[in-house]
Amino acid sequence: MADVSICFVENDASRARSGGVQSVERAFGLLETMADHGGSMGLSQLATASQLPLPTIHRIVRTLVDLGYLRQEPSRRYALGPRLIRLGESSSTMLSTWARPQLTHLVDELGESANLAMLDGDQIVYVAQVPSRHSMRMFTEVGRRVWPHCTAVGKAVLATLPARTVHEMLQRTGMPQQTEHTITDPAEFGRELARTADRGYAVDDGEQEIGVRCVAVAVPDAPSKLGLSISGPTSRVTDDLVARAVPLLTRAARDLSEELSGQARA
Known part of the structure; x- marks a missing residue:
């Protein structure tokens, strides 16, 4: 497995290679990870499964919640949302x-x-x-x-x-x-x-x-x-x-x- 730190570096070169859409790739990656785990996960579970830092996951998750692609449950876990x-x-x-x-x-x-x-x-x-x-x-x-x-x-x-x-x-x-x-x-x-x-x-x-x-x-x-x-x-x-x-x-x-x-x- 490649050094996961590569995934977290967001310098000019990495943005150029990705076309500036790394956050989109990560958002879809989190949605697919949740789908693979039954559609509902906590932030710490997402961090373990995706190997992304918690602050990064939290920002992406909040955006997906605002857009309706995720929803937060009373248990504080996140689930796939109705807009999907x-x-x-x-x-x-x-x-x-x-x-x-x-x-x-x-x-x-x-x-x-x-x-x-x-x-x-x-x-x-x-x-x-x-x-x-x-x-x-x-x-x-x-x-x-x-x-x-x-x-x-x-x-x-x-x-x-x-x-x-x-x-x-x-x-x-x-x-x-x-x-x-x-x-x-x-x-x-x-x-x-x-x-x-x-x-x-x-x-x-x-x-x-x-x-x-x-x-x-x-x-x-x-x-x-x-x-x-x-x-x-x-x-x-x-x-x-x-x-x-x-x-x-x-x-x-x-x-x-x-x-x-x-x-x-x-």
Whole structure:
């Protein structure tokens, strides 16, 4: 890790290199740090996580509170504010637009519903879906929020995160049991994430809804923690279909990552 003191020096040379927007970079960095920690943190926690001095954090936080991007809770902790909702809704709409070609291709090739979901705080939120053309199919409402530990897309995303981050998240969520198949033991879930990381994909076998099977992969190098999945009745999402789906999902995730990178550079 580079000497963190470099981050705190604000001389003329560093301002020239950054174009004079270092404070903007820091503000967005703090917002992302809070999102990664469940959306609520104290100043000392922010200082530890960001490696910025408390006076700097306090100035940025006060500005974000004044603008409505953060709010101060009665406990004196800070939480993500309501003004972020409008930005989130707009970005979700754009994500849905960019992902639609990949999702449509997955449905054409595999016949089952294809989904794009994102880790938002401690939950998975579905941001796009192209439904299967079967009369009996899985339909997930865009905007629906679910717990990550009982979904394939949640497992795929969590498998890319540091173990400590996952542990802290599971402590906050409590790992609610959705069905008799839901994994609710942290140690067992840790082994499940290890398997997911080793093979490169995750499976939900009736852990969120009885009779439904899903397979998912994480979107690599994405600006947010994203995952792609297909879902359908257990009778159709067989092991053979999973074997066919994994390379297609992996290719679609890579294509979407490249699309998002291109949009970021544009």
